[in-house]
Amino acid sequence: MKVLVIGRGGREHALAWAFHKSPNVTEVITAPGSDGMDSVARCVPIAEDDHAGITALALDEGIGLAVIGPEAPLVAGLADRLQKTDVPVFGPTAAAAQVEGSKEFAKTIMKKYAIPTADYEVFHSLERAKAYVAEKGAPIVIKADGLAAGKGVVVAQTEAQANEALGQMLDSKQFGEAGARVVIEECLEGEECSLMAFVHGTTVVPMVTAQDHKRAFDGDEGPNTGGMGAYSPVPHMSRTAIADAEENILRKMAEALAAEGMPFTGFLYAGLMMTGDGPKVIEFNARFGDPEAQVILPRLITPLDEMITAVMSGEERKAEWSSDSCIGVVLASDGYPASYEKGTALDSRLTDGEGKLPFFHAGTKKTPAGWVTGGGRVGLVAAMSPDLDEARRMVYNQISSVRTDGLFYRTDIGARAVTAARAHGPR
Structure with missing residues (x-):
């Protein structure tokens, strides 16, 4: 079976990598994919928003399964288009994808069907939104209603921070139409x-x-x-x-x-x-x-x-999982998630996996001179071990052994979990 993965980021690299390991998959094709996916897939330069091009590719290649990685093409109806041509696709229709495409929609469904979530209200008026914040107080959560690449959420610790976020979304239009309405939620603790x-x-x-x-x-x-x-x-x-x-x-x-x-x-x-x-x-x-x-x-x-x-096929088949722990640390371009430079040279010991740990490419590009950065989140180093703390050590040892000029990363990924793992054992 041929599998088509739509997307170009770290998630899509991981999906292509997983399919590539399967004995049932004869070839993995990605659209558009990235330079970093070359070892596990054939990349075809068709963008995620070129629905006609992706559909034609799926039909021409006789794709047995298409998987859509990013949210934008799902919300835009790519799965609907593929379904109409009888291409087996694992991804929701545009209607179902509203669970992510509209926070108001998701909240309405949760309220109607008693799915536990934070109390909330929806606003498109800046003045009314600010009045609601003044009534509820802080901390409080401000969310752009639509897609904002994971950045349209502000956990405001003060009313001033909340009002600043509201102004950026409703007045300055920082997220365009995605922020034309906002969902204001109680701040859950835990x-x-x-x-x-x-x-x-x-x-x-x-x-x-x-x-x-x-x-x-x-x-x-x-x-x-x-x-x-x-x-x-x-x-x-x-x-x-x-x-x-x-x-x-x-x-x-x-x-x-x-x-x-x-x-x-x-x-x-x-x-x-x-x-x-x-x-x-x-x-x-x-x-x-x-x-x-x-x-x-x-x-x-x-x-x-x-x-x-x-x-x-309707079968609730349980998956088999390794009992090992897996930890991944993202290396990002300096300045991310705000403005950042592209084209920074990367250490080949990191990108080529010479450190023996998987590197999932997210924002990289291969040039005649070597690998360079091409995005905010550049890639992720992952490690597995029966012991959570050992997996952490493996990842950070790998990162510390290579040159990371122009990049930054968190040094505490999974740190709190190590203590919890010792207290509770693996789950």
């Missing part, structure tokens, strides 16, 4: 966790847990980013809490979307806060998390294509 599932209609097969680190700097300081690192599993999330989230969040949302006439197919992502009242939803995504994919997929023993094919 430990964050990412929980995803393979979903097809009401067929739901949960994955293992992971935790993403969104803030740019150590100690969860600085602005939100697309993710600075992740680890899996999350040792301090109890089996009871996981079962609760699987049944009352993931399964409930899949059933809710089916009941609304927009059944979901693809990777359903729930960003959770483990509160004193149990797990509550921070956000839903309509695709595999990034960088969670880079630490979850290495733990998957069952061939990825087999899992997807089984779920799409």
Whole structure:
């Protein structure tokens, strides 16, 4: 079977890498892919928003399975177009992808079907939004309603910070139409966790847990980013809490979307806060998390294509997972998530995997002179070990042994989890 992966980032590299390992997959094709994916896939320079070109490619190549990585083409209806030509596609329709494309839509569904989440209100008036903040006080969470590449969320510790975020979204139009409406939420307290599932209609097969680190700097300081690192599993999330989230969040949302006439197919992502009242939803995504994919997929023993094919046939087949822990640390360009320079030379010992650890390319480019940066998040170094602390040491030893001029990274990915792992054991 030929598999087509749509996208160009670290998540798509991890997906292509996972499919490449499968004995059932004869070839992995990526569109557009990246220079860093050459070792696991054939890259075809067709952009994610060229739906006609991607559809023609899928038909010409006889693709047996298409997987859409990023959220933008999902929200724009690429899965719908592929479905119309009978290309098997693992990704939600534009209607179902609204769980990520519109936070207001997701909140409305959660409220209607009693899926636990933070209290909220929706605003398009700056004055009314500010009045609501004054009424509720801080800390409080401000979210752009639409897609903002993981950056349209501000956890405001003061009313002044909240009002500044509201002004940037509703007045200065920092996120364009994505911020024309905002969702203002209560600030939930607890430990964050990412929980995803393979979903097809009401067929739901949960994955293992992971935790993403969104803030740019150590100690969860600085602005939100697309993710600075992740680890899996999350040792301090109890089996009871996981079962609760699987049944009352993931399964409930899949059933809710089916009941609304927009059944979901693809990777359903729930960003959770483990509160004193149990797990509550921070956000839903309509695709595999990034960088969670880079630490979850290495733990998957069952061939990825087999899992997807089984779920799409309505089979709730349990996946086989490694009991090892996996940790990934993102290297980002100086200045990210704000402005940053491209074209900075990269150490080949990092990009070519000479350090014996996987490097998932996200924003790199290969030139005659060698590898250079081509994006904000440049790539992720991952390591697996039966011991969580040892996996951390492996990753940071690899990073410290190479030249990282023009890059920065967090030094505390998974640090808190190490203590929890020793206390609770593997989950």
